Structures are given as structure tokens and as C-alpha cells.
Amino acid sequence: MTEDCPVCGADIANNGLLTNELIPCPDCGSDLEVIALSPFKLEPAPEEKEDWGE
Amino acid sequence: MDEAIELLKDAVSIDSVTGDTHRCTRFLMEWCLDKGMEAVIDGGAVIVNPKARGLLLLGHLDTVPGCGPIMVEDGFIKGRGSVDAKGPLCAALYALSQLPEAHDRVMLVAVPDEEGCSSTARRLRDSLPQMPCIVLEPGGWNGITISYRGRILADMMVRAKRSHSGAEGRFSAEVAVEMLNEVKKKCDPRIVSMKGDIERTEARLDIRYPMGSKPRLENTSESWFYVLEDTPPYRADKGSHLVRSLLGSIRNAGGSPSFKNKTGTSDMNVLGEKWTAPIVAYGPGDSKLDHTDDERIHLEEYIKGIQVLKGAISSSIRQ
Numbered sequence: 159m160t161e162d163c164p165v166c167g168a169d170i171a172n173n174g175l176l177t178n179e180l181i182p183c184p185d186c187g188s189d190l191e192v193i194a195l196s197p198f199k200l201e202p203a204p205e206e207k208e209d210w211g212e
Numbered sequence: 213m214d215e216a217i218e219l220l221k222d223a224v225s226i227d228s229v230t231g232d233t234h235r236c237t238r239f240l241m242e243w244c245l246d247k248g249m250e251a252v253i254d255g256g257a258v259i260v261n262p263k264a265r266g267l268l269l270l271g272h273l274d275t276v277p278g279c280g281p282i283m284v285e286d287g288f289i290k291g292r293g294s295v296d297a298k299g300p301l302c303a304a305l306y307a308l309s310q311l312p313e314a315h316d317r318v319m320l321v322a323v324p325d326e327e328g329c330s331s332t333a334r335r336l337r338d339s340l341p342q343m344p345c346i347v348l349e350p351g352g353w354n355g356i357t358i359s360y361r362g363r364i365l366a367d368m369m370v371r372a373k374r375s376h377s378g379a380e381g382r383f384s385a386e387v388a389v390e391m392l393n394e395v396k397k398k399c400d401p402r403i404v405s406m407k408g409d410i411e412r413t414e415a416r417l418d419i420r421y422p423m424g425s426k427p428r429l430e431n432t433s434e435s436w437f438y439v440l441e442d443t444p445p446y447r448a449d450k451g452s453h454l455v456r457s458l459l460g461s462i463r464n465a466g467g468s469p470s471f472k473n474k475t476g477t478s479d480m481n482v483l484g485e486k487w488t489a490p491i492v493a494y495g496p497g498d499s500k501l502d503h504t505d506d507e508r509i510h511l512e513e514y515i516k517g518i519q520v521l522k523g524a525i526s527s528s529i530r531q
Binding site for chain 1: 292475
């Protein structure tokens with residue numbers, strides 16, 4: 159089962175991935191999150207933001 | 213959820229400034245016992261499920277000095293500690309109380325000195341076996357804190373020879389300004405205090421720095437730095453099962469997760485200095501309100517935080 163990278167469109171295979179696992183796209187290097195396994199769905203990983211405080 | 217809200221209201225209503233926390237410690241321990249959890253007081257910390265070794269929830273019950281009496285209005289609980297960090301702590305306590313199947317796997321510790329010298333976190337770090345840890349600090353109910361900056365607290369001492377203001381030479385304050393400008397080329401220090409006279413100037417600097425950017429404080433013939441605290445920065449592994457559990461739980465609660473890089477420091481830095489087990493920080497509340505006179509948490513935010521913690525605890529101990 160494969161899914162397109164939502165950033166560059168490269169084919170990414172589901173080789174034993176887990177839901178909510180973060181993976182890099184092998185082509186463009188973007189961080190992606192496995193949103194669902196069936197059907198296999200990827201989204202760009204949540205952004206990192208700077209935040210004040212503890 | 214009334215019980216969860218009462219817990220937070222009661223906890224915030226008990227003053228627990230660092231060094232005077234025993235009433236709050238006792239209240240939280242008795243609350244846990246009442247809910248059927250094993251709880252003890254050790255060195256001023258409340259330790260819940262002390263034999264559990266699968267997951268550590270590490271919070272703090274001490275606060276900085278107050279911002280007036282607790283108020284409940286417009287859906288908010290307002291008062292010192294409501295965000296930093298009794299909100300996250302009570303959310304985790306309540307979530308854990310609702311998961312009896314987790315009581316033999318999940319330990320919760322509420323330390324009494326995070327706003328002080330963090331000696332309890334250091335003691336735990338050095339005495340407990342390593343286990344995955346969620347540090348209970350506010351980042352918003354759909355935020356996952358993955359890094360804290362490092363901190364250097366240092367006194368800068370400057371000496372200069374006494375001279376007449378009409379003569380050649382420099383006063384110590386002038387040398388101090390030059391030194392501070394040198395430090396500012398390397399980092400962005402906060403000047404906590406400054407005092408002195410013609411011959412001698414002292415300044416206390418609070419420097420927060422991100423991973424890989426530790427500034428070097430260099431002594432000269434006229435100025436010296438005395439480092440009072442040197443806490444290294446910490447960055448979590450986003451590939452850990454804790455991050456995955458929190459992402460899933462936030463999404464299940466209807467949220468869009470984000471990762472937070474905090475400019476402050478917390479006990480995550482202390483544990484991360486020696487532990488290799490996964491560590492991440494999570495908790496409801498807006499950390500911009502930490503230590504302010506407007507510290508408050510919305511009850512919906514608090515309840516969502518409980519929901520996320522419950523899901524994340526269940527998920528992480530299954531892995």
C-alpha cells in the first residue's frame with residue numbers, strides 16, 4: 159500500500175508504519191505524520207512553534 | 213467533570229509558594245488516597261503509585277508568589293498556579309484516577325521546588341530507574357512541548373581603579389556596559405539586577421539559549437563571571453511512542469496538534485540531562501500567563517487536557 163507525499167508527491171510505502179508515527183519523506187525530506195492506516199493517509203507533520211514560558 | 217474542576221479549584225485556593233507547600237502536599241495526597249490510589253509524601257513531594265515503573269508523570273505543586281485570591285468567572289479559574297502548573301498537575305491526577313488499570317504502571321510525582329532549585333527532580337533523576345516521562349507543564353491542550361532552552365544564571369563582577377571623572381580611565385559601570393555589549397553579541401541576556409559604584413559593578417544575568425548555541429562567558433583582566441546555575445537545553449525525540457500517543461490522543465479529542473519549543477526551562481531539562489528514556493512535556497493552559505497577575509485557565513481547556521492525558525496514558529502503557 160502506498161500514498162503520495164502531500165508535499166512533493168513521491169510514492170511512500172506503508173512498511174509496518176503505525177498511526178501517528180512521524181516519518182521523513184524519502185524524496186523531499188519533509189516530516190510527515192501517518193494519519194490513518196486503512197486507507198493509508200499521510201499529512202505534513204504538525205509545525206513547530208516557539209512559545210514563551212515553562 | 214465536576215470532581216475534576218473541584219480538584220483544581222481546591223488546589224489553586226491553597227497557597228503553595230516554593231518553601232511553604234506542605235498544606236497543598238497534604239491536600240493532594242489525601243485526594244489521591246480518597247480516590248483509591250496509593251500515595252505517600254517523600255521529601256515534600258507527593259508520590260502516587262510509588263511502585264509503578266512503566267511511565268512517570270512529573271508535575272510540580274509549588275508556585276511563584278501569588279496574584280490575589282482564586283476567582284471563578286466567565287468559565288475561567290483565575291489564581292496563582294492555575295496554569296503553572298496546578299492545571300496540568302490536577303488534569304493528570306484526575307486522568308490517572310480514572311484509569312485504575314494504569315495504577316500499577318504509572319507513577320505520578322508532584323515536586324515542591326520546581327520554581328526553586330529543582331532539587332527534588334534531581335534526586336528523582338538520580339534515584340529512580342529510567343522510564344518514559346511526561347513532564348506536566350502548560351503548552352495548551354493541543355500542544356506538545358518538545359524542547360526547552362538551556363539557562364545560565366551568572367553574576368558579572370567588574371572592578372576598575374578609582375579615578376577622577378575628569379581624568380583618564382574608566383569607571384566600573386562603563387566597563388560593565390562594554391562587557392554586557394560583548395555578551396549581547398553572543399546571546400540575549402536578561403539583566404536581573406545591577407548595582408555598584410565607581411570601583412565595582414555587579415550584574416546578575418539570566419541567559420536562555422537554544423540547543424547548540426551555548427554562549428561562552430569570557431573573563432577579562434577587569435571582569436569575571438560566576439556561574440550560579442548552568443542547566444543544559446533539552447530536545448525530545450519526536451519519534452518516541454510518547455509523542456505518538458499524545459498526537460493520537462489530541463486528534464481523537466478533535467484537536468490539531470502542534471509542537472512547542474519553549475524559551476523557558478523546566479524539570480524536563482533536569483531529567484533530560486541524564487536520562488535517555490523518552491521525555492516530553494504536556495499540559496493544558498496558556499504558558500504566556502505563567503507568573504503573571506492574569507494567570508488563569510479556561511475550564512474547557514482543562515477538561516480537554518484531561519481527555520488528552522487519559523488517552524495518552526492508556527495508549528503509552530499499551531506500547
